[in-house]
Amino acid sequence: MKGIAKGLGVTMKHMFAPKVTSAYPDVPIDMPDRFRGVQYFEPDLCIVCNQCVRICPTDCITLTGKPNPDPLKKNKVIDTFNVNFEICILCDLCTEVCPTEAIVMTNNFELAAYSRDELYKDKEWLYANNTHIRSENSTNLSPAAKGGKDNGSER
Amino acid sequence: MSMFVSAMTTAAVMMGITLGFVTYAIYAERKVLGWMQLRIGPNRVGPWGLLQTVADVLKLLLKEDIVPHKADRTMFLLAPIVAFVPSFTVIAALPFSEHLLLADITIGLLYVLAVSSISTLGIVLGGWASNNKYALLGGMRAAAQMISYEVPLLLSVVPVVMLAGSLRLGDIVQEQAGGFWHWYIVPQFFAFGVFLIASVAELNRTPFDLPEAESELVAGYHVEYSGFRFAFFMLAEYMYVFAMAAMTTVLFLGGWHAPHPALDVVPGVVWFVLKFVGVVFFLFWIRATLPRLRVDQLMGFAWTVLLPIALLDIVVTAIVQSIIR
Amino acid sequence: MAIRTEQLLLNVGPQHPSTHGVFRIVVTIDGETIVNATPVMGYLHRGTEKLAEQLTYTQIIPYTDRMDYVSAMTNNYVLCHTVEKLMQLEVPERAEFLRLIVMELQRIASHLVWWGTYLLDIGAMSPFLYAFRDRERIIHLFNELCGARLTYFYMRIGGVKWDAPEGWLDRVRAFVPTMRAQMAQYDALVSGNEIFLARMKGIGTYDAQTAIAYGLSGANLRCTGVPYDVRTHHPYSLYDRFSFRVPIAHSGDCYARYCVRIAEIHESLNILEQALDVVPDGPIMGKVPRVVRPPEGEVTASIESPRGEIGCTIVSKGKDRPYRLKFRRPSFVNLQILPKLLIGESMTNLVTILGAIDIVVGEVDG
Numbered sequence: 001m002k003g004i005a006k007g008l009g010v011t012m013k014h015m016f017a018p019k020v021t022s023a024y025p026d027v028p029i030d031m032p033d034r035f036r037g038v039q040y041f042e043p044d045l046c047i048v049c050n051q052c053v054r055i056c057p058t059d060c061i062t063l064t065g066k067p068n069p070d071p072l073k074k075n076k077v078i079d080t081f082n083v084n085f086e087i088c089i090l091c092d093l094c095t096e097v098c099p100t101e102a103i104v105m106t107n108n109f110e111l112a113a114y115s116r117d118e119l120y121k122d123k124e125w126l127y128a129n130n131t132h133i134r135s136e137n138s139t140n141l142s143p144a145a146k147g148g149k150d151n152g153s154e155r
Numbered sequence: 156m157s158m159f160v161s162a163m164t165t166a167a168v169m170m171g172i173t174l175g176f177v178t179y180a181i182y183a184e185r186k187v188l189g190w191m192q193l194r195i196g197p198n199r200v201g202p203w204g205l206l207q208t209v210a211d212v213l214k215l216l217l218k219e220d221i222v223p224h225k226a227d228r229t230m231f232l233l234a235p236i237v238a239f240v241p242s243f244t245v246i247a248a249l250p251f252s253e254h255l256l257l258a259d260i261t262i263g264l265l266y267v268l269a270v271s272s273i274s275t276l277g278i279v280l281g282g283w284a285s286n287n288k289y290a291l292l293g294g295m296r297a298a299a300q301m302i303s304y305e306v307p308l309l310l311s312v313v314p315v316v317m318l319a320g321s322l323r324l325g326d327i328v329q330e331q332a333g334g335f336w337h338w339y340i341v342p343q344f345f346a347f348g349v350f351l352i353a354s355v356a357e358l359n360r361t362p363f364d365l366p367e368a369e370s371e372l373v374a375g376y377h378v379e380y381s382g383f384r385f386a387f388f389m390l391a392e393y394m395y396v397f398a399m400a401a402m403t404t405v406l407f408l409g410g411w412h413a414p415h416p417a418l419d420v421v422p423g424v425v426w427f428v429l430k431f432v433g434v435v436f437f438l439f440w441i442r443a444t445l446p447r448l449r450v451d452q453l454m455g456f457a458w459t460v461l462l463p464i465a466l467l468d469i470v471v472t473a474i475v476q477s478i479i480r
Numbered sequence: 481m482a483i484r485t486e487q488l489l490l491n492v493g494p495q496h497p498s499t500h501g502v503f504r505i506v507v508t509i510d511g512e513t514i515v516n517a518t519p520v521m522g523y524l525h526r527g528t529e530k531l532a533e534q535l536t537y538t539q540i541i542p543y544t545d546r547m548d549y550v551s552a553m554t555n556n557y558v559l560c561h562t563v564e565k566l567m568q569l570e571v572p573e574r575a576e577f578l579r580l581i582v583m584e585l586q587r588i589a590s591h592l593v594w595w596g597t598y599l600l601d602i603g604a605m606s607p608f609l610y611a612f613r614d615r616e617r618i619i620h621l622f623n624e625l626c627g628a629r630l631t632y633f634y635m636r637i638g639g640v641k642w643d644a645p646e647g648w649l650d651r652v653r654a655f656v657p658t659m660r661a662q663m664a665q666y667d668a669l670v671s672g673n674e675i676f677l678a679r680m681k682g683i684g685t686y687d688a689q690t691a692i693a694y695g696l697s698g699a700n701l702r703c704t705g706v707p708y709d710v711r712t713h714h715p716y717s718l719y720d721r722f723s724f725r726v727p728i729a730h731s732g733d734c735y736a737r738y739c740v741r742i743a744e745i746h747e748s749l750n751i752l753e754q755a756l757d758v759v760p761d762g763p764i765m766g767k768v769p770r771v772v773r774p775p776e777g778e779v780t781a782s783i784e785s786p787r788g789e790i791g792c793t794i795v796s797k798g799k800d801r802p803y804r805l806k807f808r809r810p811s812f813v814n815l816q817i818l819p820k821l822l823i824g825e826s827m828t829n830l831v832t833i834l835g836a837i838d839i840v841v842g843e844v845d846g
Contacts, residue, residue, distance in 0.1 A: 003672035010669040011444040034627035057539035091542040192609040370498040447603025449828045
């Protein structure tokens with residue numbers, strides 16, 4: 001009986017303890033900066049190096065490049081860039097290897113959709129996903145990008 | 156004819172009251188459980204979630220009434236009614252205050268306990284007719300549990316009847332007038348304990364919720380029921396919470412009497428409701444705290460602990476009473 | 481005339497509240513007594529080991545997160561540790577400290593999940609929410625550290641991905657006394673409660689010989705009095721630097737397993753306390769070639785996960801992908817004793833016994 005009485009005491013104490021629930025989705029949840037959410041993609045920075053495609057453990061990224069429309073430049077620019085969020089596991093490897101921080105993580109995580117097709121995100125969608133961008137991303141920055149513009153957070 | 160009309164009106168009013176109770180008992184249970192579990196409970200429908208149960212009931216009403224193909228159709232349809240009707244008939248005999256009582260039966264106590272045991276039949280029937288193995292196990296457990304706990308439940312009220320000298324619930328309450336030291340919980344504390352435990356078991360509530368043990372039997376006897384038939388089982392369950400809490404109040408907590416004669420100015424109904432709410436809260440509280448017993452432990456507890464205590468209590472009461480007289 | 485009785489074949493699972501995922505037990509019951517039990521697994525099989533053959537070593541790490549999803553950190557570690565052993569890589573001290581801290585935090589979090597869900601199986605609802613509240617603190621710490629709440633992917637071969645953010649170690653330090661206070665509450669709620677004790681004591685008992693014969697590890701082995709813990713017997717990481725007890729119990733029943741796990745939480749808190757005071761500064765990534773390409777060979781390493789001894793064997797042919805990779809998954813091994821324990825028990829004890837083994841179906845099915 002003593003143990004049961006003690007247990008009753010514990011639950012009674014918790015009845016008046018502060019509640020720990022959050023009012024999500026009425027109040028959005030603030031994730032810490034390092035949170036791995038849906039990627040943001042900056043087409044202008046992409047050098048079509050294909051590293052993200054190769055590192056992706058689930059092969060969810062597909063990209064194609066095209067010759068630079070500026071005939072004076074020999075490099076390629078990005079043409080299509082698709083991430084299939086049906087199978088993306090948000091593991092962070094693509095942002096880790098990206099030498100120009102063209103693909104970076106954001107803290108947005110709400111991916112629920114009514115149709116599987118909606119989870120197939122293209123370049124435009126990823127470019128529009130420009131809020132809550134993570135401040136630290138690549139560990140593979142090319143020297144040019146390191147000296148270049150600070151792709152800091154827009155929070 | 157006019158008598159019939161007035162009876163029907165009273166029944167309708169009572170139905171309204173009890174349905175209101177069930178609605179808000181479920182709401183209160185979820186709120187209390189929520190608070191005890193560091194949550195806030197229902198809060199989306201209506202102010203403070205007050206309409207949550209209403210919304211749930213509406214949902215149940217709109218749901219498809221499924222009868223499994225292999226179920227025994229007649230029995231399956233009958234079971235919720237068999238479980239529910241006695242639970243509502245019980246309400247008739249409960250005295251809420253000196254004047255507020257619907258049927259003043261001379262054997263009120265016997266009536267309440269006898270009628271309430273019919274519901275067991277509905278539960279067993281539902282479990283069996285569903286033709287589902289989990290439901291069958293739940294139904295069998297319900298039969299075993301409710302029948303074994305009926306014995307200590309009945310025996311625990313015998314000392315009360317001996318003290319009051321009447322089976323009429325109104326008389327039992329009258330005998331407890333004049334302050335809380337006259338309440339039967341004081342001389343009959345052990346009987347009160349046995350009654351409380353046995354009534355929790357009769358109600359199939361934690362820690363005795365084996366017939367619907369969700370972690371073992373998924374939902375037990377009502378696993379195949381949907382829509383309003385499921386609601387009937389739910390309704391019956393909470394009706395009995397209402398009835399048992401009222402019975403505890405009447406038998407042991409002095410019914411509508413104030414805890415002190417000086418407080419008699421407050422109407423009896425208020426005292427009744429306060430005590431009643433206290434008992435209901437206790438039921439919620441133990442649900443938030445305790446785990447479930449095992450079947451064999453449950454049966455052992457009824458026959459080896461509660462029954463001897465209840466029997467001993469009767470003997471002691473009889474001896475003490477004969478000495479005092 | 482005797483009443484005709486029949487045995488009943490009952491499918492417990494794959495959708496059942498107490499199988500902790502998609503696990504199925506086909507039980508034959510006579511009344512409520514189990515006559516025969518056959519576990520059926522594989523509903524969550526994703527073929528991690530086969531998939532790993534197509535992936536580079538770094539790419540395998542996120543897959544290990546999803547194996548034992550309640551304890552992703554230790555899974556990360558066992559793979560990284562094995563590859564490091566194969567390549568004889570030196571891991572910087574700070575990285576190793578961070579790994580040890582997150583692994584011990586993970587052990588607490590994992591045991592909390594077990595504690596909560598086990599008591600939910602037994603029929604008490606509140607402990608589940610209390611345990612998840614405290615686990616949430618740990619998850620939040622992990623989220624700050626590595627940006628995920630469940631599938632951390634924190635460790636890399638040769639180090640860790642992130643250094644601890646500003647003030648993180650202090651927050652972990654503050655967590656330790658909070659958790660101790662919570663443990664006292666838990667004890668008051670559960671450990672002395674007569675109903676809990678009646679449900680757990682003497683249920684699912686086996687002795688040390690049986691446990692060893694079945695290859696059990698973790699709390700399932702230590703509950704029989706065998707003080708085997710990889711952390712002390714074959715120290716890996718930095719465990720040889722700290723003093724901690726290996727909690728054991730002797731009765732070998734569900735209650736013994738319960739006590740061992742509760743004591744392990746306390747020991748993990750002790751380790752954390754010692755480790756947090758001596759975290760050195762320094763790099764968090766060792767000198768690792770850009771493409772991880774271990775030499776030809778075969779290596780096995782094992783560590784103590786919250787569920788038992790998790791092992792990893794890698795056969796390398798000198799490529800950047802393993803030729804063969806094999807995990808010794810403790811949940812899978814520990815589960816093997818289940819049919820033996822179930823026979824003769826009641827339906828109610830089924831959930832008590834299954835819960836006490838502490839399986840994670842992702843790990844059972846691999």
